[in-house]
Amino acid sequence: MKRLVLIDGSSYLYRAFHALPPLSNDAGEPTGALFGVVNMLRATLKEQPDYAAFVVDAPGRTFRDDLDEQYKANRPPMPDDLRSQVQPMCDIVHALGIDILRVPGVEADDVIGTLAVQAVAAGIDVTISTGDKDFAQLVRQQEGGPGIALVNTMSGSRLDSDASVMAKFGVRADQIIDYLSLMGDSVDNIPGVDKCGPKTAAKWLAEFGTLDAVIANADAIKGKIGENLRAALVRLPLNRELATIRTDVALEQAPDQLLLRQQQVDALSGLYARYGFKQALRELGGTAATADGGGVRNTAAGYARSVAPAEDVPDAALSAPGEYDMVVTDEQLDAWCARLQACDEFAFDTETDSLDAMRANLVGLSFATEPGKACYIPVGHDYPGAPTQLPREHVLDALRGVFADPGKRKLGQHGKYDLHVLRRHGIEVNAYADDTMLESFVFNATASRHDMDSLAKRYLGYDTIKFSDVAGKGAKQILFSQVALDDATRYAAEDADITLRLHRVLSARLAGEPSLGPVYRDIEMPLVPVLARIEANGVLIDGAELRRQSADLGRRMLAAQQKATELAGRTFNLDSPKQLGQLLFDELKLPALVKTPGGAPSTNEEALEAIADQHELPRVILDYRGLAKLRSTYTDKLPEMVNPDTGRVHTSYHQAGAATGRLASSDPNLQNIPIRTDDGRRIRTAFVAPAGRKIVACDYSQIELRIMAHLSEDPALLRAFASGADVHRATAAEVFGKSIDQVDPNERRAAKAINFGLMYGMSAFGLAKQLGIGRGEAQDYIALYFSRYPGVREFMERTRQDAREKGYVETVFGRRLYLENIAARNQGLRAGAERAAINAPMQGTAADIIKRAMIAIDAWLAGQGGQALMVLQVHDELVFEADADFVPTLLEEAGRRMVAAADLRVPLVVDSGVGDNWEEAH
Template structure:
């Protein structure tokens, strides 16, 4: 029996709030607060959640202008300001949505419609059934197999071409043109005067498209024909304004919108406050209290970046009865401080945590410290609370000086949760930390990377069965949120001391689990924990960038984007929106009659990068569109953004590295992400030219050569692959010679390219279909290539089958060093899910081993650098590459020492080769 497809519900929050406000009477609660719109939205949400969607998001408009305002300054100009009674219900609505466990999406620069459109198509392409919950007719343009519209207020549903035609008189793909002709009074988009939905549908029924209507405008008689001809100049813009974008670069994928556990305590308080008796009754008969993640989430639970400071008194917490699991003390006197220093010194180990006012560890101000020496016994030391009437706190400088020897003692074991953040904060306050021995985030990650999120709240729920105090319970949230420095010290103590206490309890729960798995314990002790201070030093070092150079590149990219737009317009013979997949699809496939070689799961022609590449040889326009998209992405992601991220104190860019991200162990970086800068394009290399060394210093880049292929040779023990690597030959040429039965000198460029595609493709589970597409050959020919490859390298075939079998039997695969990747879908009935798990099973040992190797190299290199003063700094890690900033006279020494340590980071059956380069900037160093 086939399993039902997962389902995503996308809720048009802005639409429902306005419609509920105008549809329902002006209700109020006992305190006189308006509740009508809120009541309508809550009922809609309850109805949605009863259907148990797999994924759900509540999408609302972000404040500020969007790209439509730039295109048309009068866009929505005639909308009245939001009524005060409605404005008062916006934040309560968001509070209830969050408490229900629903993700709220609010993306600046675009409208909620575009976010919904992008997520809907992306989910449908992944085989997820999508329901868009809205009353907005514009969304009818998105209806197709797998995407339906539901108006929860009226109960109507549009889920097929027939239902759209029945309602609007046109097909879904004609809705945009219908809206362009009609205009939209709400959005201040003037259409054809006197042209209503029936007239617009009639024209489209006769001519098919807006372009055809425009082309035949002279044929339409009477006053309405005159009105049409008068409106012709603005109709293309209308079409752009009414097109819902479906190609946004979003940080959240559809599968990251899983419905979280509701927070029943918060809902109980809010439902009672607003008089929602039926919802409260339903809640009391349903789920208990649990957590949906907060400022502690994703491992960073120390702070509250972006929360507004209160002007006067500390916030009144939503739950003044906050419970704590132990005895927590507030340290406000020197006697208390001395007593706690004695306790910490006498304890075998202690947990600690910092409280700050920012998520950025390079800028956060220390507000307080917490400690725990045994389960149930913890303290909070406030140092920076600054609200009126705050109790006297100990002097920051003297207090930290008294604590510094304890934290600097390598013999005193300290433990934390995502402690790298705390190491940064304390270092910036003059305290160097030694003896950081355990991190509960990393214990959980190594024990099972995929079993849970690794933030403290999720771990407390999973391993302790305990619901922690949430950040918003002490600091509020949304517009009413305050900085932690404004939180009343009593409330701060319950929250912060609990952090330390729960961290200690988690360590006591997780440590035995790791000790029971010696291979995992070694990964944790020998790789992940020693890497924490190494990454902290790399982040603190930062990297210097040339902001002026990036600004010049932004200007150049802008000019080239405009030129690409003009060139595309000339090729098309008319204007069209390059950012609209719909318009692009009509142009390429309907007008230019290019073949639709790549389809979406619903069978519609795709206009994604793969689809455009597939037809780029047949017409120049797809190549121009690809060029435009590439330029736009580089500009928005790097050249515009990086200069704004230079730290004012250091003059450098400081990325953050994440150990508990990818299940394979690969490091990720963020704020900014420096691991995705293109290396194979001239523009990507130009961006790397802006990563520079200061005067008297050079940039050195050291990169493992073909490390995953070498790991494949090691794991498979295939004699042919081992022989090729041991000889030092060009591995792809050697593979081609082996597969095609030629000498190395006889191998053609195409044969080498085919061998390279197979070499890399097999590591990622590529089959004949993928290889055929990559090499532009017939599928049968690609299958012959793969069969020939396996006949020459039987060890590779045996390794792949052995790995699949191991994954099926054990449920996991391992790296050379013992890291595990659990594969949830390896026994799935769904063939697609199972095949994906099998591909991951083959790739994970290679990618994970590569990650382990470079981490081991970083640890040994950092230890060597510690004795070299400031002559060399490790400033970046990017996949298989390490980047250094080095004194000119020390370059040769660094190359020799780093190369030896990288090559010696693992003993494989083939040598580890390191390619190195030196330059004034990162690009030159390649």
Template sequence: MKKLVLIDGSSYLYRAFHALPPLTNAQGEPTGALFGVVNMLKAVLAEKPDFVAYVVDDSGPTFRDDLDPQYKANRAPMPDDLRAQVQPLCDIVHALGITILREPGVEADDVIGTLALRGFDEGLDVTVSTSDKDFAQLVRDPVDGRGVALVNTMSGSRLDTTQRVIEKFGVRPDQIIDFLALMGDSVDNIPGVEKCGPKTAAKWLAEYGTLDGVVANASAIKGKIGENLARVLDRLPLNRTLTTIKVDCELPHAPQDLVLRERDHDALRELFTRYEMRQALRDLEGGEVAAAPAGAGSRGTAAQAVMPVALDPALSAPGEYEMVVTPERLDAWIAQLREADEFAFDTETDSLDALCANLVGLSLSTEAGRACYIPVAHDYPGAPAQLDRAHVLRALAPLLEDPSKKKLGQHGKYDIHVLRCHGVDVRGYSDDTMLESFVLNATATRHDMDSLAKKYLGYDTVKYADVAGKGAKQIKFSQVALDDATRYAAEDADVTLRLHRVLAPMLAAEPALHRVYRDIEIPLIPVLERIEANGVMIDPAELRRQSADMARRMLELQQRATEVAGRTFNMDSPKQIGALLFDELGLPATVKTPSGAPSVNEEALEAIADQHELPRLILDYRGLAKLRGTYTDKLPEMLNPRTHRLHTSFHQAGAATGRLASSDPNLQNIPIRTEDGRRIRTAFIAPEGRRIVACDYSQIELRIMAHLSEDPALLRAFTSNVDVHTATAAEVFGKTIETVEPGERRAAKAINFGLMYGMSAFGLATRLGISRGEAQDYIALYFSRYPGVREYMDRTRQQARDQGYVETVFGRRLYLENIAARNQGLRAGAERAAINAPMQGTAADIIKRAMIDIHGWLAPHAERALMVLQVHDELVFEVDEDFVPDLIDEVKARMSAAAELKVPLEVDAGVGHNWDQAH
């Protein structure tokens, strides 16, 4: 059975335009709709239709405009960004070999309707590719393998029988016209029966059969809806005419004329390259693919910051991998490593904890498409003989420890840890593909190898689960068969090298980004590796005491909550809490879940905590439960069995702003403003004869705001060495420094910090417990005294809209995919991020620069002091008592000198037997 596909071009165009973010290519030309439509066309053509047409509306009036001058009169004009994509899209469709139909005097719907039924009558199986419900009137049940079906390519839904139409709309295909006439269509400006929705229209047609039947029995329909029907009885026949798809148009083409032509490869190559449609290019020919230029106004996710790179086909082709199990082949690979300018390496282990992991094997690659795997500890029954691990490490150590031999990896900090634990101190680690991708664009993709290989190489990697299994059946890598292990592990080194070949030129073409990568991120790797390896000492007994105390207080809170509620309930059950608070006690549900149900999250409970005692009891209980589960119970269990210290992992590619993240455990989220949080810090201790030293930047983000905004009053507040919040209060409230009251300083502090995070008047009012009007007055006063801050915020928002990104002082970029979103909430969130990211990102860059400098200075003093933690704007050290003064002097000086701003960088330092005392 031959197939005819009729594509509703307008439906495709608008659906794609609204479904995707407002993407642009390097020249600033909009491309979002192009990406969406080309993907939908790809799905259509994959079905191999015999005949196909892309049908669009003509620009002139149609017969419906003659019938009703108000028809479609309220339609907004086509957005300029969409209009600009119409002709490029037609060019692409034509080059794909698809006939474009545009007939004057009728709509695309009428052309499609005529061809659909004519094709059906002539023995073709017809598909109308659309999301428009009006076409449901065309559906025909299959007869001898042919029918008329509607397919929504974007959602995958299909209407191909009368029954399916009934299931979706409640009426048969032959009733759809009357169904639409009763409801009307606000988009086309067809006024229907007021308050008559799909259910009412379907009910009337089920009872009376047709629109004529409904009109004839209008007097039997009572109530307000009956009155509404009576008012438009004279209008309904016109509605029916307007909603009827014309199926007898005189057309220059018959269905069999719409043969799919041969593609114009040259035209498609030119179009896909111009509009940076890399996947479409790859599908077209699988060869050279151009990536989108970095930072040239690209917005969204499809046209992200990557420089043009002609991909060598070898970079996406299968690799040749060797298993090295003889001394001769090991020697041969070592000889290749000596000759290579650089090489990629990777380790395979039996644990994700690098400090506890046993080395199972190493992989190496010196050229794209070729790599080896050296197994050293696969121990499954029947495993072939392997080289001795100690022998392999001794043989490779001179190369791995040679600082002049360039080495690269993917998240290489893990591998450096593993090798150090096995006696090899890696030096000369020059590049990391995870960080190359992260610096290029932190939000374009995830930065794991599988995601990067797919994005930048079009290459599907072997996944860990493919060789080791999943879930409870997953085996350790030491149990993986050598052939499978070689295929997986050698690919890691090979793909790392391939990615570097692609990503390095992209970074080199962006000098500012390249400096961030080369001067900050790469030198930071050994610093973080050393901090992680140092670990921090904790007092498990103190944490157990705190846990016991919290357990006692939680029990007291449970007992009190039972008394207040008048019955027992599970304080860990959101369902029971919701039923108690909202159903039984009748408290207002001010916050809803995405499904519309009352929420019992922290925000929801805080909103009603002043109306009843129970929400506060639940919040206090949850706070203690979280501290116990996250810290006081858990931290003692996480001590390293070898070092008896706590070792966190720091992540450079965790936060888009460049701030470091911490995990296993996360030591950056221990509360500092609560007594219980501070008590937890007392368990972070120094050994006998040593002290904890904490050095913390003072108000660094406000200082960066002063630097970026160059506001004279804000600069003066910092350079005059007075408390900035008091100075702000004096400016805002028209007082002298000496007469500022505590409440005024508190308000000024809330404004200072709130504006950096985009706090609204409502948010400030909530924070200060004042009216929204008062909060708005405070903000207006602030901007009147600090006009430079307002100018900076306006300037930054505009830069974000123009470029699609903002930058830190050092050139790090944060791309904002929603900065031009049609959704106001998404756009406002992106604007807040645009203002805050340069400050938060610059603060992150500054402390990273300080860490690199301090690490170098500490190297010869490793026996006397250790850097053990980094928490946001704070560095924590474990120091010999007699070395504390020297360390404080040096660290404060180096932290203060980590950036040259228009205001001084101030550093506070504290000393104690534990972390809390050092604050």
């Protein structure tokens, strides 16, 4: 059967423009949208259709503008950078041998709709390449005959039947027009029923069938949404007319006249070379020398992937609806156990009654063995009238073997939570092999959120069932144990199914980037069980000590309030920004040096610091806030977070948090305890060892500076570290032309500020502010620094240039950080991306190093019979709890593994300490 591909060119152009950063070629011409369109066209043409057309909107009014003067009235004009890419796009499409269709007076949608219907009537199968949901109204399927399918080339999703449309939108293809009419469209300025979203529209159409029937039954719909519907009744027929894609437009070309022409290779070669499309040029047979003659700035592989070249398009099966079993009998359980036994890998997920993995009770488990085949095994749904379920222990006993089997690869999405839950219920999981959250994070840490719902939408074009869909929202949200089994099965089984589908897509994408493989396989995945063990170990808290600190902080807060009242000459609420602003700026007439985004005087920390030298009150307010934050965040809060079952605090570590790879922690956040103040350090005295044990802290010394020396290969910096000298004192000696023993404390302080400041992109203005010196003097310091460490300057400039060319920077171990704004036209955004480009390789390499150390130390600790536990990771520091007589062994073995975690051009150094509490161990 012949096949016609109709390409929604206008949709392609805008999607590519907004999906990619502002790319340009060596001549400075914008190329972002063009680059995206070329990649999508290459993907389409690799499918070898018989006929094709690239359909775009013609300029001027259409019949819809005549129907409604407000139609698309709020749509902004095309950006100049996009407008300049339209003609090059048309030139490339024409050279590819594809007809470009523009029909005055109608939109591209109507041209596509007409051609699609005509083609099917002529026995030609049709694929519409688009991401526009409006086209779902055209989907049709004929057994053994031609049909109309939609393919989203960016995500690879496919709609080719009523079932697939129903799975995505909740309505049939023939109901899409009515569905759109009810919801309206803010992009096209079509007002629908107020507060009527996709779920409500689908619900009404499921109940009443058609828009006319919804209108006829409007009085029966109760509540505020019913009032909104009745208020919109007069508008809905017009909405339907605007939402209907016409299929009867008078066209000059028939579908069978849209044959693909032979490509104009010379013209394409010239265009690809001009705009720097190297891969496309290579496919034409262009030489590497020709390809390198002009390049797209910021065309990183990750950005190319974001427009899904053909080799990355997932199989249609990965976005089709799934078939899910509810397992409530022994026969069903046996069948699924046999299925799990027979497969080499499976995805799994747990459902519980709490987000706290250390206290959650198991409610059910789900498994998927192939895309679209999954089950849910409920074991703890206890709502009134809940169907009989298999006993939890019986189910766990049946599954224990497959979970323990090291020959079966287990897949999860943020599986560390599930490992905790299963461990607490007596199940140990071996061969936890892949985690889709981490696959996505390593593949491109900045491209997307890494939760399952976001990943499914991005990589599969699949809209998942949300937790709130089955459990409700807010105060009315119920526990999962209260969710009806039918709803629970659809939700839970889908989780396992989508995890497996995502793994199929993401593992293939990671395989296409060989340098990322070791980051994922050797660092992130082995770290999952390590972090799970650290979290499970927890840390002992001295509640009495924290209560004493809270009382002391409270007394000092009261004293600060009294002092503030005395300085103000009246009482006021120190916690009220409004009252404070009136006092500082209206009554005391202090200058408002920092403004809120709305232009009002700010009273945030930066604003108060800016005027603290002009009046005593801002400093008192800052002191009060610092005390209040310590009390509310730590001294009052930590005792409440002690797990009653273990008597310990169990933080949660997040691998997919910071794009650089740094771990984050929450509940409680132990990364942000302020240690530059006595009060902040005092909080660490409440983290204690039990009787007979000690707290041991091992901290990398100046690790990011050492990485800077390694990456820059600056001879003077390498010498300073190799000699074991105080690097800040050595830097001061270099900058100020003195011997090390002549450097005074102020000069060392200035050198330290420069050493660390340059890594974070500090300007002369920032250095001047930090050191309390003039901007000119700060600039002189920086110039002196670079004159003594020219390798650092060269490294920084080389890194900026590489980042502009590639769109990303890498750590020593190959982790990538994509920089969306590295070629931004906005100078502030671009400067921020350049600062990140310099800092990220150092911060990211430091993160990789400590993760490698944690993995090595955890493996060693496994054979030490519990004599020591790893209990905390904070920045560049590892904290252990150990038997007192085991401490010397721990210091030697942990220190050795931390030093061996990377082979740099300068030695890694670990500072260690021992004490009865965390603070003493420093």
